[in-house]
Amino acid sequence: MDNSQRVVVVTGGSRGIGRAIALKFAEERPVIIIAHYDQDETFSDQTLAMLNEKGIRCESFKVDVSSKSAVETFFDSVLEKYGRVDTLINNAGITRDCLLMKMSERDWDLVLNINLKSIFNCTQTIIRSMIKNRRGTIVNIASVSGQIGVAGQANYSASKAGIMGFTKAVAREVASRGITVNAVAPGFIQTEMTDALPEKVVESYLQQIPLGRLGTVQDVSETVYWLCSESASYITGQIIHVNGGLYM
Numbered sequence: 435m436d437n438s439q440r441v442v443v444v445t446g447g448s449r450g451i452g453r454a455i456a457l458k459f460a461e462e463r464p465v466i467i468i469a470h471y472d473q474d475e476t477f478s479d480q481t482l483a484m485l486n487e488k489g490i491r492c493e494s495f496k497v498d499v500s501s502k503s504a505v506e507t508f509f510d511s512v513l514e515k516y517g518r519v520d521t522l523i524n525n526a527g528i529t530r531d532c533l534l535m536k537m538s539e540r541d542w543d544l545v546l547n548i549n550l551k552s553i554f555n556c557t558q559t560i561i562r563s564m565i566k567n568r569r570g571t572i573v574n575i576a577s578v579s580g581q582i583g584v585a586g587q588a589n590y591s592a593s594k595a596g597i598m599g600f601t602k603a604v605a606r607e608v609a610s611r612g613i614t615v616n617a618v619a620p621g622f623i624q625t626e627m628t629d630a631l632p633e634k635v636v637e638s639y640l641q642q643i644p645l646g647r648l649g650t651v652q653d654v655s656e657t658v659y660w661l662c663s664e665s666a667s668y669i670t671g672q673i674i675h676v677n678g679g680l681y682m
């Protein structure tokens with residue numbers, strides 16, 4: 435491996451926003467490692483094929499990011515093989531929407547564990563190595579839902595609001611070691627996650643978005659990439675809104 439090549443880990447990199455982030459980083463020819471969880475590897479195989487086509491050294495790992503021990507095993511393998519992680523994008527996330535009155539404890543725990551605990555798991559596991567190297571960039575994918583609160587998303591909104599607090603606290607802890615920690619809070623982005631929503635819901639969101647369109651995965655990936663670039667080296671502990679003005 436060329437020592438000047440950045441080692442980038444993208445959780446949930448198999449599809450949607452995570453795939454777009456991996457493809458954006460590919461422009462600088464780094465090593466890219468994606469983590470995903472589905473038994474069906476179709477999406478992760480597609481992402482690897484896209485990266486391979488660009489001549490990128492890449493690998494995918496099946497790891498449940500909500501499990502601390504699975505995450506530790508994952509990063510042990512990454513460090514053993516590549517020696518370091520320069521950039522961590524904590525992107526994996528799910529929704530289990532339901533009004534609070536009907537929300538099961540299982541769906542509360544599932545969303546909190548996959549969306550929020552995963553960020554604790556991944557960040558805590560790799561931060562020691564970043565501190566040792568005195569460099570690193572971490573971007574956590576939050577959501578406008580954590581800022582405005584969305585009816586039917588008490589679990590999701592809580593997990594995404596938690597990510598923002600986590601981001602700021604850890605940014606303060608590691609800034610002196612040359613590590614930046616930021617969050618990107620996308621608004622309504624067209625992916626499989628939002629394709630599942632009824633047309634009426636999409637229409638009502640569109641009316642509330644000043645820029646008058648849904649976001650694209652590229653809108654998010656461009657911002658994430660910039661936050662991990664030299665141009666953003668004086669930015670840490672920030673929540674960057676990519677939402678067409680839905681929340682200001």
Ligand code: NAP
Nearest residue numbers: 446448450451470471472498499526527577620623625627
């Ligand atoms: P998506 O298309 O549903 O992709 C979710 C990704 O997370 C997949 O790669 C999935 O892997 C992975 N994942 C799910 N559970 C996992 C687990 N336990 N361990 C490891 N990986 C797991 O979602 P998306 O729309 O791209 O969203 C990506 C992030 O952006 C999420 O954090 C989401 O909350 C956030 N976000 C999205 C929107 C939006 O409008 N789409 C808006 C705001 C924020 P598999 O392919 O293996 O299942």
